[in-house]
Amino acid sequence: MSKEKSPYVYAALSLALLIALIALPLVLKSGYLVHILIATGMYTALALSYDLIVGHVGLLSLAHPAFFGVGAYAAAIAATRLGTPFLAAFVFGGIVAAGLALLVSFPFFRLAGASFAIGTLGFALIMQLVANNSIPLTGGPLCLMGVPRPRLTIPPLLDWQVSSTTEYYYLMLALLLVVVALCSRLTTSRVGRAFISIREEETLAMASGVNPLKYKTFAFVIGALIAGSVGAYYAHYSTVVCPSDLSNYMTTVLVIILFLGGVGRMRGVILGSIIFTFVPEFLRIAATWRMVIYGVLLLVTIVRMPEGLDGMLTKTLRRFPFSGTSARGPENDQR
Amino acid sequence: MRTSARPRKRVPRPQTSPQFKEARLRETTGKQGLIKPTDWKGRVGMTLLETRGLTKKFFGLTAVDSVDINIEPGELVSLIGPNGSGKTTLFNCMTGFLDADGGKVYYRGGDISDLPAHEIALLGISRTFQQARIYRRLSVLENLLMGVQEHQGDSILDRILRTKKLNRLEKEAIERAEELMGFVGLTHLRDQPAGNLSYGQYKLLVFAAALMPDPDLLLLDEPAAAINPTMINKMKDHMVELNKTGMTILFIEHNMEVVMDICERIIVLDAGRKIAEGAPEAIRNDERVVEAYFGR
Numbered sequence: 001m002s003k004e005k006s007p008y009v010y011a012a013l014s015l016a017l018l019i020a021l022i023a024l025p026l027v028l029k030s031g032y033l034v035h036i037l038i039a040t041g042m043y044t045a046l047a048l049s050y051d052l053i054v055g056h057v058g059l060l061s062l063a064h065p066a067f068f069g070v071g072a073y074a075a076a077i078a079a080t081r082l083g084t085p086f087l088a089a090f091v092f093g094g095i096v097a098a099g100l101a102l103l104v105s106f107p108f109f110r111l112a113g114a115s116f117a118i119g120t121l122g123f124a125l126i127m128q129l130v131a132n133n134s135i136p137l138t139g140g141p142l143c144l145m146g147v148p149r150p151r152l153t154i155p156p157l158l159d160w161q162v163s164s165t166t167e168y169y170y171l172m173l174a175l176l177l178v179v180v181a182l183c184s185r186l187t188t189s190r191v192g193r194a195f196i197s198i199r200e201e202e203t204l205a206m207a208s209g210v211n212p213l214k215y216k217t218f219a220f221v222i223g224a225l226i227a228g229s230v231g232a233y234y235a236h237y238s239t240v241v242c243p244s245d246l247s248n249y250m251t252t253v254l255v256i257i258l259f260l261g262g263v264g265r266m267r268g269v270i271l272g273s274i275i276f277t278f279v280p281e282f283l284r285i286a287a288t289w290r291m292v293i294y295g296v297l298l299l300v301t302i303v304r305m306p307e308g309l310d311g312m313l314t315k316t317l318r319r320f321p322f323s324g325t326s327a328r329g330p331e332n333d334q335r
Numbered sequence: 336m337r338t339s340a341r342p343r344k345r346v347p348r349p350q351t352s353p354q355f356k357e358a359r360l361r362e363t364t365g366k367q368g369l370i371k372p373t374d375w376k377g378r379v380g381m382t383l384l385e386t387r388g389l390t391k392k393f394f395g396l397t398a399v400d401s402v403d404i405n406i407e408p409g410e411l412v413s414l415i416g417p418n419g420s421g422k423t424t425l426f427n428c429m430t431g432f433l434d435a436d437g438g439k440v441y442y443r444g445g446d447i448s449d450l451p452a453h454e455i456a457l458l459g460i461s462r463t464f465q466q467a468r469i470y471r472r473l474s475v476l477e478n479l480l481m482g483v484q485e486h487q488g489d490s491i492l493d494r495i496l497r498t499k500k501l502n503r504l505e506k507e508a509i510e511r512a513e514e515l516m517g518f519v520g521l522t523h524l525r526d527q528p529a530g531n532l533s534y535g536q537y538k539l540l541v542f543a544a545a546l547m548p549d550p551d552l553l554l555l556d557e558p559a560a561a562i563n564p565t566m567i568n569k570m571k572d573h574m575v576e577l578n579k580t581g582m583t584i585l586f587i588e589h590n591m592e593v594v595m596d597i598c599e600r601i602i603v604l605d606a607g608r609k610i611a612e613g614a615p616e617a618i619r620n621d622e623r624v625v626e627a628y629f630g631r
Contacts, residue, residue: 182495189494190484190501197470197481203432204468209456209485209548218491 021173025166034165036281038237041172042230044273045179046250047257048266049226054255055264056187057219058199062251063104063120064227066127069246071097071228073131073138076147076235086150086162090232097228101221109216124248131243143242150236168237175233179226184266186222195219196264253277260301261308268310275309382444383408383552383583384429384460389438391421391428391607398424400607401438406552406585411578413594414587415618416604417627422587423465425604426554430462431455442552457486461550465557465587467537469544471530475521478529478540479512480505482547508547515543519573535562542573553577555586559593571597595619603627 025034046068053061075093078084084092104123111119131138138144150171152160162171186192197205198212205212235241253276261272279297283290305312384406391399399421406412414422427433429440431452439448447455456462461482470478487508493501516522519539524532529540538558545553558574559567567590575597578584588594594601595615603611603618605627611618618624 185495185497189497190489190505191491191494193473193477193481193484196473200470200472201468204464204470205481206432206452207430207456207462207464208482208544209453210481211451211453211485 022170025169031165034169036278038165038169038172039281040274040277041169041176042234043253043257043277044270045176045230046227047254047261047269047273048179048183049223049230050254051258051264051266051269052183052186052195052219052226053223054258055269056192056195056199057216059216059220060117061108061120061220061223062117062248063101063123063127064223064254065246065248065250066124067097067101067224067227068231068234068250069127069131069241069243070100071231072235072241072245073144073231074228075232076144076241077137079147079236080144086148086152086236087154090150090229090236093232093235094225094229097231098221098225101224102217105217105220108220109213121248124246124251128243128246131246138241138243141243143240145240147235147239147241149239162236172233172237175229179229180266180270182222182226187266191215191218199264256298259308260298260305262310263308265308265310267313268308271309271313382406383410383442384585385441386425386429387439387441389425389428389440390436391424391433392436397607399428399435402604402607402609404602404609404612406583408551408583409578409581410583410585410600411574411598412585412600412602413598414585414602414604415589415591415594419606420604420627421607422604423556424607426462426556426587430460430554453485456548459548459551460554461545461548461552462554463541463545463556463558465560467534467541469529469532469537469540471528473529474526475516475524475529475532475540476509476512476526479515479544479547480508482544483508483511486548511547511549512543515546518546519543520569535566538562538566538570542570546577551583553582553584553586555584557587557589559588559590567593 024037028034028037046064050061050064053059053064071093074096075089078089078092079086108116108119108123132140134140135142150162152158152162152171160167162168187195194205194210194215197208197210198215202212231245234245257272257276258269260276261270262268275297280290280294283293301309382405384404386402386404388401388403389399390397390401402421402425414425416422424433428435431447431450431454435448439446441447442455442458442460447458450458470481473481484504487504489498489501489504492498513522513525516525519542521536521539521543524536529537532540542555542558545555555574559570562570571593574584574586578597598615600613601611601615601618602609603621603624605623610623610627611621613621
């Protein structure tokens with residue numbers, strides 16, 4: 001917080017960004033590119049929620065695909081079997097994932113460090129097995145199909161049948177804005193400070209009256225709530241939910257996004273999500289070289305920017321008004 | 336530290352929670368804002384902290400061996416003893432960072448033996464650590480704010496919604512932090528990441544952070560260790576000054592000059608046992624103490 005940035009500059013920039021995001025699908029005109037944008041949006045929301053747990057509280061959880069998948073399945077089952085309207089199915093997906101997170105947090109938070117990572121990994125694998133094998137509930141490897149397209153109805157105000165890709169994009173954008181608002185509120189408030197205190201020095205945090213278990217559980221459950229909601233959106237978007245959606249590939253992508261974007265910094269995480277989901281899809285144009293370019297990109301980032309994209313950006317753009325640096329960044333850690 | 340593994344047995348909480356304190360103080364004085372130690376001077380009569388037969392064993396080794404100590408309100412007491420005599424372990428047992436194997440800890444007459452560390456902290460007991468723990472990536476100001484925020488009784492909802500109450504509390508906390516930065520002389524480093532500070536400045540920051548919630552009892556683990564003589568004198572002055580305003584202080588220290596200079600009472604541990612207790616003069620001439628330090 002070296003220089004106070006003008007709130008007007010900040011507001012103007014945010015507004016411009018929002019308008020650009022709204023206009024984007026109209027400019028692109030390609031359904032495929034909009035589809036990539038939606039995937040990017042989903043990964044951004046997932047990465048932000050993942051960052052609450054990994055970046056802020058400092059727990060390497062590998063259970064995120066499980067919460068995403070549980071949210072997706074819960075919403076899909078509610079929508080197909082019970083005929084629940086979209087909004088209710090969506091909320092249901094998020095709440096089921098959050099409830100499950102609360103339940104498993106009791107055994108998980110008795111583990112520390114590597115054991116915690118392995119425990120959550122085990123949980124993710126088990127959830128995938130459950131999805132694969134509880135055929136009456138999930139349809140097993142044949143997938144759960146026929147999730148209806150969302151119809152957003154708030155009686156007097158709104159009756160919106162979402163069907164085109166562009167409409168799905170706007171739905172995603174709305175969800176993403178809520179997630180960004182929630183995560184930024186959480187991380188820049190006293191809650192975020194408590195999260196960081198636990199990551200940095202748990203013992204000292206306890207001596208200051210911080211209940212680590214309370215905050216860890218809170219971050220874990222909110223992270224799962226967001227992941228589950230994104231899953232519920234995904235179920236309605238792809239209209240099919242498969243056990244492979246719970247695969248650990250997602251964790252890999254999320255870890256790449258976080259560590260190359262900048263752990264624990266919202267801007268870095270958003271930037272990382274855009275680059276590392278949009279770019280590999282975009283590179284499909286150069287099909288043969290796609291994964292090679294992606295790999296080289298990864299290597300260059302990790303070698304040239306060990307603090308992530310955000311760390312590098314902060315260094316280069318220090319005087320730019322948008323780059324209001326917080327004292328939290330490792331670039332300030334000159335020891 | 337695995338807090339979750341602690342027994343979650345509920346014990347009746349002594350009526351000294353910050354909220355209670357604050358409410359009672361507002362009633363009696365009509366004062367608003369953070370409570371200063373002076374406001375409490377002379378208001379408490381009973382023994383502040385008391386251990387009865389406190390014992391801690393690490394496998395075969397008895398680190399603390401049925402220790403009884405009493406700390407009265409307003410005292411400035413030092414805990415000394417050779418290396419490995421169990422001073423820090425005793426601190427950890429009293430503040431809930433370690434589970435004692437036997438014995439009880441009472442705070443204002445209430446049993447706090449089974450309370451987890453963070454709850455004990457909220458009762459008004461602040462402590463520092465030997466290793467000078469700080470949040471390196473947070474600024475000096477944020478380090479101090481972190482010391483008090485959990486004491487102010489704002490809920491997570493307040494924090495997310497940024498209610499008026501929260502803004503008021505945060506403003507109070509910042510005022511208090513600035514006051515304390517002035518007190519220990521760190522004002523010029525306000526927005527520096529704490530990781531950039533020197534070791535002596537670490538110690539001052541840790542000290543100030545422990546003072547943030549305005550504790551009734553301050554437990555310091557080697558406040559004057561590994562810092563230069565000027566800084567030691569500063570630290571001595573700070574402790575005396577705080578004690579004059581009514582704060583009770585118990586500290587572990589190896590620097591005998593500091594101990595003999597400012598303490599009213601000294602407790603000596605050796606091999607986990609309390610071997611002597613008394614005024615500096617008496618301790619200086621106590622045979623058992625001399626023996627513990629220099630051998631027979």
